[in-house]
Amino acid sequence: MKRKLLSLSILFLTLASFLSIAEVTRYNVKTVPDTEILNFSYVTDLSSVISPSVKDSINFYCRFAKDSLGAEIAVLTLPGIDTGSYGSLHEFGTELYNRWNLGDKKTNRGLLILLVTNPDEREISFVTGYGLEGLLPDAYCKRIQSNIMVPLMRGGDYGPGLLEGVKASCGIISGDVVLPDSSEEDDDWVGALAIFAMIFLGIMAIAVAAVRAEKKRKERMGQSLTCTNCGVKGNMKYDRYVVLVRPTRKSVGTGRYYFICQNCGEENYKDVVIPKDSDGTGFAGSAGGRPFVGGGGGRSFGSFGGGFSGGGGASTRF
Numbered sequence: 001m002k003r004k005l006l007s008l009s010i011l012f013l014t015l016a017s018f019l020s021i022a023e024v025t026r027y028n029v030k031t032v033p034d035t036e037i038l039n040f041s042y043v044t045d046l047s048s049v050i051s052p053s054v055k056d057s058i059n060f061y062c063r064f065a066k067d068s069l070g071a072e073i074a075v076l077t078l079p080g081i082d083t084g085s086y087g088s089l090h091e092f093g094t095e096l097y098n099r100w101n102l103g104d105k106k107t108n109r110g111l112l113i114l115l116v117t118n119p120d121e122r123e124i125s126f127v128t129g130y131g132l133e134g135l136l137p138d139a140y141c142k143r144i145q146s147n148i149m150v151p152l153m154r155g156g157d158y159g160p161g162l163l164e165g166v167k168a169s170c171g172i173i174s175g176d177v178v179l180p181d182s183s184e185e186d187d188d189w190v191g192a193l194a195i196f197a198m199i200f201l202g203i204m205a206i207a208v209a210a211v212r213a214e215k216k217r218k219e220r221m222g223q224s225l226t227c228t229n230c231g232v233k234g235n236m237k238y239d240r241y242v243v244l245v246r247p248t249r250k251s252v253g254t255g256r257y258y259f260i261c262q263n264c265g266e267e268n269y270k271d272v273v274i275p276k277d278s279d280g281t282g283f284a285g286s287a288g289g290r291p292f293v294g295g296g297g298g299r300s301f302g303s304f305g306g307g308f309s310g311g312g313g314a315s316t317r318f
């Protein structure tokens with residue numbers, strides 16, 4: 001009798017574990033939560049496959065895309081979509097894009113990058129807004145996916161794969177990276193490596209330019225300050241930037257740049273207005289060499305400017 005009970009319970013346990021493995025959380029566009037978006041992040045990681053540091057890096061490039069390239073990029077991972085309601089991941093993505101209204105209303109420069117992680121349905125999809133279709137045509141989306149993202153993701157490196165995909169997209173949107181036109185080269189590794197190298201160089205150039213601009217801004221700010229303690233003007237060293245009041249859709253925020261007087265060591269500061277709908281940090285945080293912290297940047301939901309996608313983009317299963 002005891003043995004029978006034991007084997008029964010083993011059977012139940014096996015069944016239960018089988019069911020829990022087989023069961024994939026499936027989303028429709030209405031059940032994708034806004035929590036991450038409201039939490040000042042461009043990344044919504046429902047599959048929990050992106051490490052905090054990689055997430056920070058993705059946010060860095062998304063913020064850069066918004067501030068410097070005028071393009072809104074959002075990243076979403078999810079275990080699965082409700083396959084009964086959508087014919088494809090791309091169809092799901094297009095609907096979600098238009099629910100979130102990525103990109104500015106006038107320019108429609110938005111890009112939604114989706115990843116389904118369920119092992120049986122692994123797929124990447126890019127959905128582009130009308131304003132990006134020219135710069136980032138479907139063929140380019142496809143090449144970023146198959147040449148750059150899939151090789152990383154096949155090995156399980158989902159976060160790094162998404163990060164490289166965002167970087168490559170930034171490079172192409174910026175115009176600093178031009179993909180060679182020979183599609184036959186796509187399949188061989190030399191071609192893929194060349195593309196990767198070009199994108200990397202392009203991104204480095206952009207990042208260096210952005211960091212330089214922010215450094216200049218701080219230098220100018222430091223030069224304009226007169227020490228409240230010793231009265232010496234312009235002898236300041238930048239120390240840190242803090243968001244005092246985070247902006248919202250309706251109200252501006254306040255940021256504070258701290259400087260140390262090189263004459264007497266006194267801490268001085270200068271407050272700046274952060275525009276409505278802005279993430280509040282811009283490059284201020286990143287250019288100081290500190291890593292982005294969770295919630296340290298991003299955008300309010302309202303800053304998704306009302307953009308629309310007609311279904312541009314591409315998908316790759318892997």
Ligand SMILES: [Zn+2]
Pocket residue numbers: 227228229230231232261262263264265266
């Ligand atoms: Zn001083």
